[in-house]
Amino acid sequence: MNPLDGDRPAGPAEGPAGSPACYRHPGRETHIRCARCERPVCSECMVSASVGFQCPECVRDGRRTVRQARTIAGGSVRSPQKSAIVTKVLIGLNLAVFLLVLVVGDKVVDKLMLIGRALVGNHVVGVAEGDWYRLLTAGFLHQEVWHIAFNMWALWMLGPALESALGRTRFLAVYLLSLLGGTATSYLLAAQNQGSLGASGAVFGLFGAAIVVGRRMRYDLRPLIALLVINLVITFLNTSRIDWRAHVGGLVVGVISAIVMVHAPRAHRVVVQVAGVLVIAAAIVATVLVRTSQLT
Structure with missing residues (x-):
């Protein structure tokens, strides 16, 4: 044999x-x-x-x-039964943290929300004090039902189609970069003791990414653009309650990330995409370092 x-x-x-x-x-x-x-x-x-x-x-x-079928960004094509896994996991994480806040209370919020530098109790805390994890955890943190309801509805509306178009890994990269781009922008421009939380920066990043992907696939984008404009108007009419910096930062990073994913040359697609992700991540880190040097 x-x-x-x-x-x-x-x-x-x-x-x-x-x-x-x-x-x-x-x-x-x-x-x-x-x-x-x-x-x-x-x-x-x-x-x-x-x-x-x-x-x-x-x-x-x-x-x-x-030859295996690929998405427009080079990701693996998934069957409908296996699609939207990343979207569902992200929604699950947000809901889990929200339930944790309901059970434990403000201790979780104080520990996880984005804040530059502030006195909490007898301790000075914040990203400037080394709590870099807040840039990520703030994007999964919500306190009010309406806040998480809107963000999860938007994530479910945008996520599955984008995940299918980009592939799981690339979709997750766009989501996380948008989230971090939003929190880094908020950290850079907001007052050092102003708190911020919510997945809105990541959601606005998905809005931007959906427009880039839709344009690449020649979809009718008028309804999506109208919805984005409405949300931007709501954002700037309620700046006392809404962190416009996170929304704008997430939107910009989402657009740039999606451009890297869907317009990378096919012959060197993976190399260009990885390099683009690293450049965007480096820009986010540089933003955080600049603000930290200002506060310390």
């Missing part, structure tokens, strides 16, 4: 009475043959094909030669 052939027998197999037997299970009589190699296969081994049945080895060899 050739060790590379797995459990394939070295020669033709025969059943007890000399009739054809499955090449993988010599003791099983069968009258079914592989449509490609014509080896006999039993009902357990045969794989349905467009014409007749195939053996497992022919199916495996065929998959190696078939």
Whole structure:
């Protein structure tokens, strides 16, 4: 037996009475043959094909030669049953943190929200004091029902289509970069003791990314642009309650990230995309360092 052939027998197999037997299970009589190699296969081994049945080895060899379908950004195409996994996980994380806030109270908010530098109790806390994690955790933190309800509705409205168009990894990269771009912009421009929280920066980033992807795929973007404009108007009419800096920062980073993903040249797509993500991340880190030097 050739060790590379797995459990394939070295020669033709025969059943007890000399009739054809499955090449993988010599003791099983069968009258079914592989449509490609014509080896006999039993009902357990045969794989349905467009014409007749195939053996497992022919199916495996065929998959190696078939070019896998890719999204416009180079991601893997997923079946509907396996789509939107990242979106669902992100919504689940936001809901879990919201429930934690309801159970534990303001201690969680004080620990996780974005704040530049402020006195909380007897301690000075904030990103400028080394709490860089707040730039990420603030994007999963909500206190009010209406706030998380709107953000999760928007995430569910935009997320699945973008995740399908970009692929899971690239979609997650756009989401996290938008989130961090929003919190970094807020950290840079807001008063040092002004708190900020919510997934709105990431959501606005998805709005921007959806417009870039839709333009690339030649969709009618008028309804989406109108919805974005309405949300921007609401943002700037309520600056006392809404952190416009996070919204604008997330939107800008979302647009740039999506451009990197869908307009990278196909021949060097992955290299350009990884380089683009690293450049955007470096710009976010540089923004945080500049603001930290101002506050300390």
